[in-house]
Amino acid sequence: MLLQTESLNKEYRTGAEVVRAVRSVNLAVDTGDFLAINGPSGSGKTTLLNLLGLIDRPTSGEVFLEGQATSRLPDRVLAGLRLRRIGMIFQTFNLISVLSAYENVEYSLLLLRMGAAERRRRVMELLDAVDLAHLAHRRPEQLSGGQRQRVGIARALAARPALVLADEPTANLDSETSQKVMQLMAELNARLGVAFVVVTHDPQVAQFARRTAYLRDGQLQDETGGMSGVQTGSARHPA
Amino acid sequence: MFKLALRGILRNRRRTLISLAVIGLGTAALFLTNGYIEFTYLGLEQMSVNQTGHLQVAWPQAWEENGDGQQHLITPVQQKVLAGILRALPQVKEYGGTLSLAGLIGTDRQSTAFVAEATDPAFAHDPWLLEDGMQLMPGDQERILIGRLMAKSLGAKPGDWLSLLTATADGAYNAASVQVRGTFSTGTAQGDARLAMLPLSFAQRLLNTGGIEKLIIRLDKTENTARVARELARRMKKAGLPLVVKTWQELSTFYRQIRTMYGAIFGFMSLIIFGLVFFSVLEVMTLSFFERMRELGTIMAIGTTRGQVFAQLLSEGAVLGLCGGILGLALGWLLGVGLNGANLTYTPPEMNMPVPLAVHLSAGAAWPPLVIALLSTLASTIYPAWRAARLSIVEALHHV
Numbered sequence: 001m002l003l004q005t006e007s008l009n010k011e012y013r014t015g016a017e018v019v020r021a022v023r024s025v026n027l028a029v030d031t032g033d034f035l036a037i038n039g040p041s042g043s044g045k046t047t048l049l050n051l052l053g054l055i056d057r058p059t060s061g062e063v064f065l066e067g068q069a070t071s072r073l074p075d076r077v078l079a080g081l082r083l084r085r086i087g088m089i090f091q092t093f094n095l096i097s098v099l100s101a102y103e104n105v106e107y108s109l110l111l112l113r114m115g116a117a118e119r120r121r122r123v124m125e126l127l128d129a130v131d132l133a134h135l136a137h138r139r140p141e142q143l144s145g146g147q148r149q150r151v152g153i154a155r156a157l158a159a160r161p162a163l164v165l166a167d168e169p170t171a172n173l174d175s176e177t178s179q180k181v182m183q184l185m186a187e188l189n190a191r192l193g194v195a196f197v198v199v200t201h202d203p204q205v206a207q208f209a210r211r212t213a214y215l216r217d218g219q220l221q222d223e224t225g226g227m228s229g230v231q232t233g234s235a236r237h238p239a
Numbered sequence: 240m241f242k243l244a245l246r247g248i249l250r251n252r253r254r255t256l257i258s259l260a261v262i263g264l265g266t267a268a269l270f271l272t273n274g275y276i277e278f279t280y281l282g283l284e285q286m287s288v289n290q291t292g293h294l295q296v297a298w299p300q301a302w303e304e305n306g307d308g309q310q311h312l313i314t315p316v317q318q319k320v321l322a323g324i325l326r327a328l329p330q331v332k333e334y335g336g337t338l339s340l341a342g343l344i345g346t347d348r349q350s351t352a353f354v355a356e357a358t359d360p361a362f363a364h365d366p367w368l369l370e371d372g373m374q375l376m377p378g379d380q381e382r383i384l385i386g387r388l389m390a391k392s393l394g395a396k397p398g399d400w401l402s403l404l405t406a407t408a409d410g411a412y413n414a415a416s417v418q419v420r421g422t423f424s425t426g427t428a429q430g431d432a433r434l435a436m437l438p439l440s441f442a443q444r445l446l447n448t449g450g451i452e453k454l455i456i457r458l459d460k461t462e463n464t465a466r467v468a469r470e471l472a473r474r475m476k477k478a479g480l481p482l483v484v485k486t487w488q489e490l491s492t493f494y495r496q497i498r499t500m501y502g503a504i505f506g507f508m509s510l511i512i513f514g515l516v517f518f519s520v521l522e523v524m525t526l527s528f529f530e531r532m533r534e535l536g537t538i539m540a541i542g543t544t545r546g547q548v549f550a551q552l553l554s555e556g557a558v559l560g561l562c563g564g565i566l567g568l569a570l571g572w573l574l575g576v577g578l579n580g581a582n583l584t585y586t587p588p589e590m591n592m593p594v595p596l597a598v599h600l601s602a603g604a605a606w607p608p609l610v611i612a613l614l615s616t617l618a619s620t621i622y623p624a625w626r627a628a629r630l631s632i633v634e635a636l637h638h639v
């Protein structure tokens with residue numbers, strides 16, 4: 001199993017009030033999977049995704065990445081896992097504004113100390129895959145929203161992660177561009193065998209997933225099917 | 240990393256320009272101050288060496304404040320031994336004996352106390368600036384140079400004859416007539432009113448001695464001073480001479496006082512500039528990192544460690560400090576060249592002669608300001624960088 005959670009809980013305390021943003025979530029993601037997490041605003045999707053992406057620590061419970069329990073690993077080790085095993089795609093794209101599209105994709109590879117020739121090949125290959133090779137030297141502000149998100153996708157895939165996490169990747173795009181971006185993710189999922197977990201409150205986007213999980217008030221719904229709270233959707237991918 | 244640091248700095252050009260201006264102006268100010276101090280040291284070094292020679296050899300008592308130099312003279316025999324030692328030292332350019340004597344000098348209407356230094360005119364020991372008349376010449380006997388103000392108070396001009404009264408080495412009075420050859424200026428009123436210069440052989444005749452009080456030694460290069468001093472002391476000890484060597488630094492209290500004072504001034508200025516750069520860059524860096532919180536959250540989310548974030552932000556400080564420092568040195572250099580070209584002079588307090596106002600633009604004057612620019616910028620980057628590197632990733636990502 002690539003990713004698995006065990007009674008995952010996250011509480012936020014603001015003064016006397018306690019918000020249980022994620023409650024007893026048991027979730028499993030296989031290699032090459034494409035899971036959509038659906039749910040209304042405030043249902044805990046972002047919180048859950050942050051826990052899965054190892055950028056936040058659970059109040060209780062555990063996240064296993066490739067069998068390894070992560071909740072007690074030191075920051076440095078978590079950073080290494082994020083760098084090598086996990087790719088992140090953000091709702092607001094979050095490209096580094098002073099770097100070109102090319103350099104944004106290259107960033108993780110520099111952290112990995114990859115040789116110049118191989119690095120160059122990898123970056124161009126990815127920019128090709130997202131159909132942006134011709135805009136490699138543009139800065140983010142010179143790209144459209146859809147183009148920026150495609151750079152974001154290429155960046156997430158640069159270090160050849162096993163898992164890509166995306167939080168509302170299409171929320172800032174028009175519906176036509178959204179379709180294309182989701183199409184691209186589904187295609188890369190099929191072609192590269194990288195697992196995707198995409199958080200969205202847009203039911204249309206969920207069509208591209210193999211499976212959809214529903215979150216409400218921090219809890220997974222529909223405790224039916226083979227896996228707790230996970231429903232097999234009508235996956236629509238090429239190939 | 241460097242590229243990212245540079246881009247990080249160029250992100251907000253206006254703010255970066257302000258930082259660069261503060262760092263650059265601070266560095267330039269320090270560079271010019273240091274250049275002026277170095278220039279002054281060089282001038283003082285020259286002046287001190289002119290006055291005292293590079294080295295002096297004498298009985299230890301000869302330099303004592305109330306010591307009676309004439310009680311402890313270097314005998315003709317000792318002078319011969321010394322001459323042998325000095326000839327064997329290749330760095331020694333020339334040397335000559337001195338005697339000092341005090342007494343009264345004047346006409347039948349006016350007289351004043353004087354302190355005279357007697358040297359061999361052939362040794363050309365002429366520390367003071369000749370104002371009128373001419374220098375003493377080898378072979379001169381009853382001739383004297385007197386200070387500017389002494390000449391004025393006695394109403395004496397070059398060519399006039401004066402009477403001179405002094406005590407001999409064994410305590411008897413001796414009087415002689417001397418002709419004024421010239422008048423000089425020492426730079427201080429005290430010196431101009433009291434000092435006189437005589438030919439050594441004439442002074443020896445007046446004091447009825449063949450001895451000298453001090454031997455003044457000039458070297459080929461000032462930087463050889465310490466080495467030759469050690470070697471000379473060793474050889475004198477071996478030869479059984481009970482004499483002591485002193486260097487010009489030891490002899491010139493003025494030089495040492497100025498060095499201490501300027502050292503303190505430079506230290507104080509460095510501190511002020513350090514503080515100025517520190518607080519302005521601190522502000523700039525804090526703002527600059529705060530603005531980039533989401534970006535910092537992003538790079539941590541995709542696998543940059545906190546240590547790497549800290550190092551990257553710190554390298555921004557280093558690049559800023561280095562650029563500002565180098566710009567400052569360039570600016571200081573330009574201003575310095577302009578200043579040196581303007582041939583300015585000024586008259587320091589306690590002096591009655593103008594001295595040139597110029598700066599010595601050496602690497603030695605340049606590196607301390609550069610180091611201070613770099614250190615102050617780095618120091619002001621450390622805290623904001625540390626705070627930024629400790630951000631919660633989730634909070635940083637949600638920051639707008």
Ligand SMILES: Nc1ncnc2c1ncn2[C@@H]1O[C@H](COP(=O)(O)OP(=O)(O)O)[C@@H](O)[C@H]1O
Binds near residue numbers: 014044
């Ligand atoms: N840092 C926080 N402090 C306090 N409450 C929070 C914080 N982040 C999220 N929450 C709360 O947790 C719940 C889930 O939020 P979130 O995971 O952002 O939901 P979603 O992404 O589905 O909109 C919400 O009620 C939200 O108000």
Ligand SMILES: [Mg+2]
Binds near residue numbers: 047
């Ligand atoms: Mg959300």
